[in-house]
Amino acid sequence: MAVYTDINDEELALLLADYDLGTAVAFKGVAEGVENSNFMLETTVGRYFLTVYEKRMKAEELPFFLDLMRWLARHDYPCASPVADRAGQTIKQVRGKLAAIIEFLPGLSVRRPTAAHCREAGEGLARLHLAARGFPGTRKPALGQAAWAPLFATLREDAEALKPGLAATIGTDLDRLARTWPQGLPQGIIHEDYFPDNVFFSGGKFAGAIDFYFACVDTLAYDIAVALNAWCFEADGSFNITSARALVAGYETHRPLSPAERQALPILAHGAAMRFFLTRLEAWGSTPAGALVRPKDPLEYERKLAVHREAPDLVLFGDQA
């Protein structure tokens, strides 16, 4: 459960005293999420989320993320926006940690997305890319292609422990990705973690996105590749082409892809699988037994890597293969 920091009634009242949000009616930690501590907060004025940022959040990066959420909300994109206190501040301190009160975003995420959800999610992703145009902030990708080989250098033994022989296979993948990584495709703000648990639906329709804490400036089509991996694989490990077509078609209703972007999807999807394999492997090795948060399974992404390695034309959906 992702509540690493407890907050008592006095601390909450002290925090709320800085805002025009009334007084607390209900306050409860939420179990989902792994990075930060999240609390649902109901006041006499409305519903909010209190996020307390834990150790992975760099203080100097938080303004970029919160300003982006605010920008998107103001540009007609449904996402939860941080609330400013009476002095205009969105970043606060609770128990010596950075914290922010975020508007409550209505809707629910889906555990097993259908092709119809994938189409809606694709639309939502393109809307995000378009709404972020003109955002003045910038952030380099912390987990982009250039970061993968150095990260893996620290994880070779963990890979071998997971599956004997895996370190060599990953090394070969990384060489190929470095040689063939697409250059010169359209860039912009990407979400970078557009997984089903970060996208909300209402009545089957896209209702908004949360968790912008990996957002950065990178290749826009890479965000689609992340989403194809996260949304379009079945529980048995097979790639669902119908869902993938639906996701891309949904995206293209708002932002049509260039031929070069479309051609690049297979290698981008291979790279996106590498990114999440590596970060999951890192968390797997460093999470102590009995920890409150269960790390996500790196083998799920090892299987996705194998799919892209062995059948790269899959993500071209057969239409250009």
Ligand SMILES: Nc1ncnc2c1ncn2[C@@H]1O[C@H](COP(=O)(O)OP(=O)(O)OP(=O)(O)O)[C@@H](O)[C@H]1O
């Ligand atoms: N603004 C919001 N409105 C409504 N629900 C929210 C909001 N922010 C977070 N939640 C809920 O809290 C849960 C945890 O939030 P979030 O995914 O941001 O946590 P995290 O630990 O930062 O993320 P992750 O583990 O995905 O990196 C979400 O799954 C969602 O149910």
Ligand SMILES: N[C@@H](CCO)C(=O)O
């Ligand atoms: N979405 C990430 C975890 C948190 O950002 C994963 O599934 O590995």
